Amino acid sequence: MKVAGLFSSLALALSGALAAPSAIDPEEFSLALAGRALPNAPDGYTPTNVSCPASRPTVRSAAKLSPNETSWLETRRNKTLSAMKDFFGHVKVGDFDVTSYLDKHASNSSNLPNIGIAVSGGGYRALMNGAGAIKAFDSRTNNATTSGHLGGLLQSATYLSGLSGGSWLLGSIYINNFTTISSLQTHTDGAVWQFGNSILEGPDTGGVQILDSASYYKDIATAVEDKKDAGFDTSITDIWGRALSYQMFNASNGGIQYTWSSIGETQDFIDGNYPLPLVVADGRNPGESVVGSNSTVYEFNPWEFGTWDPTIYGFVPLKYLGSRFVGGSLPSNETCVNGFDSAGFIIGTSSTLFNQFLLQINTTSLPTWVKNIFTDILEKLDKADDDIAAYDPNPFYHYNNDSSPYAAQTELDVVDGGEDLQNVPLHPLIQPERHVDVIFAVDSSADTTYSWPNGTALVATYERSLNSTGIGNGTAFPAIPDQNTFVNLGLNTRPTFFGCNSSNLTGPAPLVVYVPNYPYSAMSNVSTFTLSYNDTQRDDIILNGYEVATMANSTRDGNWTACVGCAILARSFERTGTTLPSICTQCFSNYCWNGTTNSTTPTGFEPTALLGVKSSGAGALMPTLLSAILASGVALFALV
Ligand SMILES: *[C@@H]1O[C@H](CO)[C@@H](O)[C@H](O)[C@H]1NC(C)=O
Ligand SMILES: *[C@@H]1O[C@H](CO)[C@@H](O)[C@H](O)[C@H]1NC(C)=O
Ligand SMILES: *[C@@H]1O[C@H](CO)[C@@H](O)[C@H](O)[C@H]1NC(C)=O
Ligand SMILES: *[C@@H]1O[C@H](CO)[C@@H](O)[C@H](O)[C@H]1NC(C)=O
Ligand SMILES: *[C@@H]1O[C@H](CO)[C@@H](O)[C@H](O)[C@H]1NC(C)=O
Ligand SMILES: *[C@@H]1O[C@H](CO)[C@@H](O)[C@H](O)[C@H]1NC(C)=O
Ligand SMILES: *[C@@H]1O[C@H](CO)[C@@H](O)[C@H](O)[C@H]1NC(C)=O
Ligand SMILES: *[C@@H]1O[C@H](CO)[C@@H](O)[C@H](O)[C@H]1NC(C)=O
Ligand SMILES: *[C@@H]1O[C@H](CO)[C@@H](O)[C@H](O)[C@H]1NC(C)=O
Ligand SMILES: *[C@@H]1O[C@H](CO)[C@@H](O)[C@H](O)[C@H]1NC(C)=O
Ligand SMILES: *[C@@H]1O[C@H](CO)[C@@H](O)[C@H](O)[C@H]1NC(C)=O
Ligand SMILES: CC(=O)N[C@H]1CO[C@H](CO)[C@@H](O)[C@@H]1O
Numbered sequence: 332m333k334v335a336g337l338f339s340s341l342a343l344a345l346s347g348a349l350a351a352p353s354a355i356d357p358e359e360f361s362l363a364l365a366g367r368a369l370p371n372a373p374d375g376y377t378p379t380n381v382s383c384p385a386s387r388p389t390v391r392s393a394a395k396l397s398p399n400e401t402s403w404l405e406t407r408r409n410k411t412l413s414a415m416k417d418f419f420g421h422v423k424v425g426d427f428d429v430t431s432y433l434d435k436h437a438s439n440s441s442n443l444p445n446i447g448i449a450v451s452g453g454g455y456r457a458l459m460n461g462a463g464a465i466k467a468f469d470s471r472t473n474n475a476t477t478s479g480h481l482g483g484l485l486q487s488a489t490y491l492s493g494l495s496g497g498s499w500l501l502g503s504i505y506i507n508n509f510t511t512i513s514s515l516q517t518h519t520d521g522a523v524w525q526f527g528n529s530i531l532e533g534p535d536t537g538g539v540q541i542l543d544s545a546s547y548y549k550d551i552a553t554a555v556e557d558k559k560d561a562g563f564d565t566s567i568t569d570i571w572g573r574a575l576s577y578q579m580f581n582a583s584n585g586g587i588q589y590t591w592s593s594i595g596e597t598q599d600f601i602d603g604n605y606p607l608p609l610v611v612a613d614g615r616n617p618g619e620s621v622v623g624s625n626s627t628v629y630e631f632n633p634w635e636f637g638t639w640d641p642t643i644y645g646f647v648p649l650k651y652l653g654s655r656f657v658g659g660s661l662p663s664n665e666t667c668v669n670g671f672d673s674a675g676f677i678i679g680t681s682s683t684l685f686n687q688f689l690l691q692i693n694t695t696s697l698p699t700w701v702k703n704i705f706t707d708i709l710e711k712l713d714k715a716d717d718d719i720a721a722y723d724p725n726p727f728y729h730y731n732n733d734s735s736p737y738a739a740q741t742e743l744d745v746v747d748g749g750e751d752l753q754n755v756p757l758h759p760l761i762q763p764e765r766h767v768d769v770i771f772a773v774d775s776s777a778d779t780t781y782s783w784p785n786g787t788a789l790v791a792t793y794e795r796s797l798n799s800t801g802i803g804n805g806t807a808f809p810a811i812p813d814q815n816t817f818v819n820l821g822l823n824t825r826p827t828f829f830g831c832n833s834s835n836l837t838g839p840a841p842l843v844v845y846v847p848n849y850p851y852s853a854m855s856n857v858s859t860f861t862l863s864y865n866d867t868q869r870d871d872i873i874l875n876g877y878e879v880a881t882m883a884n885s886t887r888d889g890n891w892t893a894c895v896g897c898a899i900l901a902r903s904f905e906r907t908g909t910t911l912p913s914i915c916t917q918c919f920s921n922y923c924w925n926g927t928t929n930s931t932t933p934t935g936f937e938p939t940a941l942l943g944v945k946s947s948g949a950g951a952l953m954p955t956l957l958s959a960i961l962a963s964g965v966a967l968f969a970l971v
Pocket of ligand 12: 640734804
């Protein structure tokens, strides 16, 4: 799919018809930059030639962690140790003295717990429910470090992964200097996270973005056109990623100069002050239009883009994406390129299913002439290819020729991280090299008729891991029952632990704490298709997400935080030969799936709010809307 030339007509029409405000005042721009990741792209959105470092970038094998990650982990471990001590200062595990335990084993950090958090896809629903969980896990949230709460889990974590809607959450946090959810929930006009303005209309005038809808479209069109003019393939995902940036990044002009790799160059990240962010996307095989369970799963970490899968089994320096690698190295006649990894393009890549939202421009209150021009452009796009991000040049061109289905492709097609049904980004966290002990898997998928999760994402990851000599490539994952069992046994109505008994695993694998979206004080099963939320709806769903993670501040189970503590410590206890405290035995009998199944077809799944709905802000999904939209042919949305 090429957008070649298509944008010039839009840009021209818009700039001609409007006295659009001129470019941002440079002084205001530099002031607006304080406190974020780095605006280090050489030329805005346009990938640009730069001189190569003395040691030219190469693709490396996925056999090990990158040297960057290995050295960063050493720094991070000290930070997670002190954060865990703080966490267990208010999270009591019976009368077991966790602080002394951690101190006793501090000299051998591989004995200490290694925590991952994964935030699923599912559009704005996943963004908001995931945000509620992250808010609950964050020690900086008011009252989160009091009894019955889980503040400090985020600070204790080594990894935080997100895909699709979950990647918007990661982008919002990391590109904005690891900001808090509370700060993203401001009520000021023009601030970030103003979901009352649909992404189709663009940001409110005023505030950091200072744009009206027409200049919003003009700016997006110009950015994407410039990339095209520089000789790079563009797709609808480029437009989508730019649009997302205006909503997620607190920087003027949609943070056009912010790269994803700049996270790795941010001082607080270098100092190990927060977890390693991992964004997941899928590969679409050449000649295939459906992304199957054996598709390649990519990760974007702050240093690299690539995959652990046996297909490619390699990683390329993220900062140098856009350079013409051949067989894993950069030929001497080729130059280095920077600026391809625009932060918005990365989260846009992870959420390509949603670029279809752009097709709903007619539902907005935009002036008809803006709609007409945009419709005109969209109609010229090749619809069949709509949902890809074009990684052209393919950084893995002629790399691992024998195993890679992509080796002969000059372009790599990358799609939404949930398209292979693994809608919770567990893949980077189950890589044996990372030695993760426990994953908090926050699932906001819309699996059931009324948009609640039913374990489909975990089933997909489990099934993939069974092909251990093939696509699973040595990853192990706890046994997961079928979705009917999830619903019949209520495993999707409260947190459930999988893989408690490590001797029943096919290899080293984390304990998975499944945290499904469930109604407490709001009906948080909002439709994947709803594009705008006022602040009340937004805050209600975030609060509900907080309650999902804390089981309503432990009012649903007074032992909940102790049980979270037990899940964190379980694998560490095994390594150090520590007897399980009796509270943990009790927790595991309550929360661990014990192998029971009931695969009969359930009658339906329609939970009501456990605490009663506090406000009418967050309405439940209307099935009629769902059918109408499905009938209109975007059935893929049902998956996320
Ligand atoms: C980012 O946030 C940290 C922690 O709040 C703060 O110390 C630091 O100064 C901020 N960085 C910038 C560049 O503002
Ligand atoms: C990652 O490691 C490479 C090689 O050791 C080094 O050149 C590069 O600067 C590192 N990247 C960052 C962002 O620290
Ligand atoms: C971690 O902490 C230990 C003990 O305080 C210290 O000796 C070590 O240098 C620290 N390591 C890093 C990488 O900061
Ligand atoms: C924190 O707890 C105090 C005391 O219970 C309460 O008054 C206050 O509203 C709480 N703040 C938040 C943000 O929940
Ligand atoms: C994925 O599976 C399909 C059918 O099961 C097969 O045709 C295809 O070649 C497989 N792709 C890879 C990369 O293994
Ligand atoms: C570099 O050399 C290769 C092989 O001769 C050629 O295909 C490619 O176009 C050259 N690249 C540039 C930038 O000239
Ligand atoms: C918007 O509505 C017009 C007029 O009904 C129609 O021609 C056009 O195809 C629609 N655009 C989109 C993107 O659906
Ligand atoms: C579970 O979700 C899948 C879609 O992810 C759906 O096809 C299936 O019918 C659902 N089953 C139950 C029991 O909810
Ligand atoms: C296992 O994965 C390989 C590709 O890695 C694929 O060809 C094969 O069909 C898969 N087997 C099953 C049972 O899914
Ligand atoms: C133990 O492993 C077997 C074989 O993989 C599996 O069928 C069973 O469900 C597992 N039990 C639990 C509790 O995970
Ligand atoms: C927010 O939206 C909900 C649902 O549409 C509506 O009931 C509520 O009145 C709105 N609240 C505000 C403050 O606009
Ligand atoms: C554990 C395992 O099977 N690793 C394999 C992953 O894929 C690469 C590339 O095919 C193999 O070299 C590894 O042995």
